[in-house]
Amino acid sequence: MALDSRLFGEIDPPQRLLMGPGPVNAHPRVLRAMAADLLGQFDPEMTGYMNEVMALYRPIFGTQNQWTMLIDGTARAAIEAGLVSLAAPGDKVLVLNFGRFGLLLTEILSRIGAEIATVDVPWGEVVPLEAIGEAIARTGAKVVATVHGDTSTTMAQPLDGLGALCRDAGALLYVDATATIGGMEIAADRWGADVVTGGLQKCLGGPSGSSPITISNRAAEHIFARRHVEQGIRRDDIVDGGGVRIGSNYFDLAMIMDYWSEKRLNHHTEATTMLYAARECARVVLGEGLEARFARHAAAGRAMSAGLKAMGLTLFGDDRHRMTNVTPAYIPDGVDGERVRSAMRENFEIEIGTAFGPLTGKVWRFGAMGYNAMKHKVLITLGALEACLVAEGFKLPVGEAVPAALRAWGE
Numbered sequence: 260m261a262l263d264s265r266l267f268g269e270i271d272p273p274q275r276l277l278m279g280p281g282p283v284n285a286h287p288r289v290l291r292a293m294a295a296d297l298l299g300q301f302d303p304e305m306t307g308y309m310n311e312v313m314a315l316y317r318p319i320f321g322t323q324n325q326w327t328m329l330i331d332g333t334a335r336a337a338i339e340a341g342l343v344s345l346a347a348p349g350d351k352v353l354v355l356n357f358g359r360f361g362l363l364l365t366e367i368l369s370r371i372g373a374e375i376a377t378v379d380v381p382w383g384e385v386v387p388l389e390a391i392g393e394a395i396a397r398t399g400a401k402v403v404a405t406v407h408g409d410t411s412t413t414m415a416q417p418l419d420g421l422g423a424l425c426r427d428a429g430a431l432l433y434v435d436a437t438a439t440i441g442g443m444e445i446a447a448d449r450w451g452a453d454v455v456t457g458g459l460q461k462c463l464g465g466p467s468g469s470s471p472i473t474i475s476n477r478a479a480e481h482i483f484a485r486r487h488v489e490q491g492i493r494r495d496d497i498v499d500g501g502g503v504r505i506g507s508n509y510f511d512l513a514m515i516m517d518y519w520s521e522k523r524l525n526h527h528t529e530a531t532t533m534l535y536a537a538r539e540c541a542r543v544v545l546g547e548g549l550e551a552r553f554a555r556h557a558a559a560g561r562a563m564s565a566g567l568k569a570m571g572l573t574l575f576g577d578d579r580h581r582m583t584n585v586t587p588a589y590i591p592d593g594v595d596g597e598r599v600r601s602a603m604r605e606n607f608e609i610e611i612g613t614a615f616g617p618l619t620g621k622v623w624r625f626g627a628m629g630y631n632a633m634k635h636k637v638l639i640t641l642g643a644l645e646a647c648l649v650a651e652g653f654k655l656p657v658g659e660a661v662p663a664a665l666r667a668w669g670e
């Protein structure tokens with residue numbers, strides 16, 4: 260059978276502006292870096308780049324941790340690597356459950372065979388520190404796992420003080436910072452977090468497929484105690500620990516750390532092109548400056564919120580704890596949310612986000628992250644949304660949203 264001739268055409272995607280909860284458009288410098296030639300995984304240039312990546316991501320994570328590196332795969336690869344390497348079957352783990360991604364942590368932990376307890380709050384809220392302390396004491400958890408910014412609800416869980424609570428109880432703290440890294444402050448050392456993971460495709464302004472991770476010395480000790488090097492690559496200078504073997508080969512942080520160390524254990528073939536992307540994302544972030552970058556994301560979030568409210572829309576969730584980079588608004592009564600999303604895409608080439616779980620069909624989520632946390636992109640999105648809502652017959656104060664957003668950007 261003859262193949263459809265369209266299959267031979269060069270890939271030529273439409274120029275969409277991605278203003279949802281991620282992925283977002285990658286910074287052009289990142290895309291250019293990805294076009295660079297490949298290297299062998301133990302080429303000294305390549306291992307040099309690996310060391311540079313370790314150095315570049317330490318300030319981004321707010322840490323001095325030696326073990327700061329990349330996991331090959333999308334953000335959930337690093338989540339899975341962190342959790343499977345910290346928790347063994349039967350271990351007691353406490354999960355802060357305030358949205359879809361807290362549920363993802365419980366899902367991954369249940370596959371590991373951990374004994375899971377949760378401390379739950381309704382979507383749109385964050386978990387109070389006292390409730391966490393009480394739950395750690397009640398459950399005797401050895402690992403506490405939480406999301407920093409949960410994109411499903413847009414809530415950012417306050418984390419100052421949590422590490423100290425965990426340490427006092429002899430527990431390790433895992434944090435999923437996928438949606439905040441590069442856009443809001445990540446303070447792994449100040450929080451006292453033991454493992455923090457991210458992804459490139461949101462505020463770091465890269466494509467999905469590589470996940471930065473940082474691991475405290477305390478967690479590294481725990482993980483190396485579970486080291487079990489696979490048979491084909493065993494070496495006399497790398498000794499197994501006595502602990503329970505980590506229940507995944509690909510996500511075995513002990514072997515991955517040995518690969519990223521000067522031992523260069525031959526674990527996996529590092530995803531060269533994704534490493535180039537991760538390295539360039541970090542260089543763009545640090546070149547801008549962390550404070551300036553957080554301020555830019557905050558301005559974009561402020562402007563988006565002000566514009567949505569000026570249009571007569573109501574925001575979802577606790578204003579005091581909203582992430583700066585994703586803003587959720589209720590879909591007004593009588594408006595077909597999916598028809599508006601289609602009109603945004605078809606007429607304006609703009610993608611906005613839908614929602615999960617109890618918020619499905621009730622809210623839209625507007626992101627302004629990384630390369631897209633820019634004044635003109637926020638204003639264009641608001642102007643387009645206003646036009647789509649007017650076309651739907653929604654009565655709104657025409658012409659108010661964009662000036663309100665402009666004012667809020669400058670505040």
Ligand SMILES: Cc1ncc(COP(=O)(O)O)c(C=O)c1O
Binds near residue numbers: 458
């Ligand atoms: C908070 C959070 N955690 C984890 C993930 C999963 O990331 P990925 O789809 O890259 O595996 C996402 C993606 O939206 C997220 O927002």
